[in-house]
Amino acid sequence: MIDLDSLLSSLWPIAQARVPDTEVIRIEDAFDRVLAKPVISGLDVPGHDNTSMDGYAVRCADFLSCSQFAVSQRVPAGSSPQPLEQGTVARVFTGAPIPEGADAVIMQEEATVGEDGLVAFANLPKSGQWIRRRGEDIVAGQVLVPSGTRLNAFKVSLIASVGVHEVEVYKRLKVGVFVTGSELQRPGQPLNPGQIFNSNEYVWRGLLRAMHVEIESLGIVPDTLSATCDALRKLHGCDVVISSGGVSVGEEDHVKPAVESMGTLSSWKVASKPGKPLAVGELNRDDGSTCRFFGLPGNPVSSSVAFLLLVKPFIALMQGHALEAVDWRLRLREKTADFDWLRPDTRREEFLRVRDTPQGLTLFPNQSSGVLTSMDQSTGLVRLPVGKVVRRGDSLSYVDFQDLMQ
């Protein structure tokens, strides 16, 4: 039996060593993806000086000698103006380019057009007023979005604003999942005697979705060696494969032999409660490459805890996230126990489901690894060293589910 710290230390470098593939995709498809190559603007935005108001483009110096002006040209947005004739003004509309020679815009609300068509203005213009300058938003050559950025709506819009329609992003990780157990039934289907519903898969699905990975699920796989081997063969093209159940020592537990027949099993027992039977290994592909495999225990709490402590951080590291952001051991905080725990496990460290309250940590009354409500009703886990007796008032290491799930 390997201790959890040793297992994590052996796994993290494997995840970090991954060189991610990239692909070029259209910006319409780029939301939530991570840029592999920076987007550099090829142009200035705005591309020309333009007016931010409907009104008149003027030359301030003309106001020294004139008080009424002829309108020498009309410039809608999207047109290309002539240089401004001396002593005249140009009718301009929001977004229109400023004619060469003009150096201010006067809003039309401040203008009066006489019967003779000449325009007079209520106020003298200030040089530069109501002109949006070329490049005031973005300049050509500027790194608009650096690589490593997850693209949200604003960033994709920014990329579109400089006319780029394709971006190079990291390929999404593909995670294959299946659950083993002939007793399992899909939610929504009638339960036959002795059957239970598959709930484990939904913890993974929820957490994997937030990690923006691609999920390929085979759903429920019967407890036979051939069905388990088939499932592994179908999924071994994925980056990571996760299963639950069938990793203990019973005759119905086929995951270990199935993995051994298709690759290697590096460990299958962790000194952790819950989550002791845990098959960690790799599956060989035909081209000589391998795929990571995690066979989690079937018990719902064991499967959830093993996923949170081990699989989720592993995948996050593969995605290029920093170790400091991923390793939950750095999020452990000292909190006071508001409970006694007098019969600790003498061979495995324990992760107790607790609630963080103003009085201290309270213990969920049923710590059985089959009791899924203990996850839902708790706020986090206490990490207890092997054999540790807890008395009310003791200081304990606590990690919040928010930190584990984010």
Ligand SMILES: Nc1nc2c(c(=O)[nH]1)N[C@H]1C(S)=C(S)[C@@H](COP(=O)(O)OP(=O)(O)OC[C@H]3O[C@@H](n4cnc5c(N)ncnc54)[C@H](O)[C@@H]3O)O[C@H]1N2
């Ligand atoms: N003789 C021994 N028996 C067991 C040991 C042991 O060391 N010696 N370890 C126990 C521990 S600890 C755990 S954890 C479980 C793990 O067993 P498996 O991974 O082989 O899981 P199963 O037997 O297939 O299932 C266990 C339990 O969980 C339920 N289950 C399974 N899959 C799902 C699912 N997708 N959704 C909801 N519930 C699921 C299943 O019906 C069983 O009740 O082994 C102990 N036994």
Ligand code: MOO
């Ligand atoms: O380790 Mo099992 O995961 O305790 O129930």
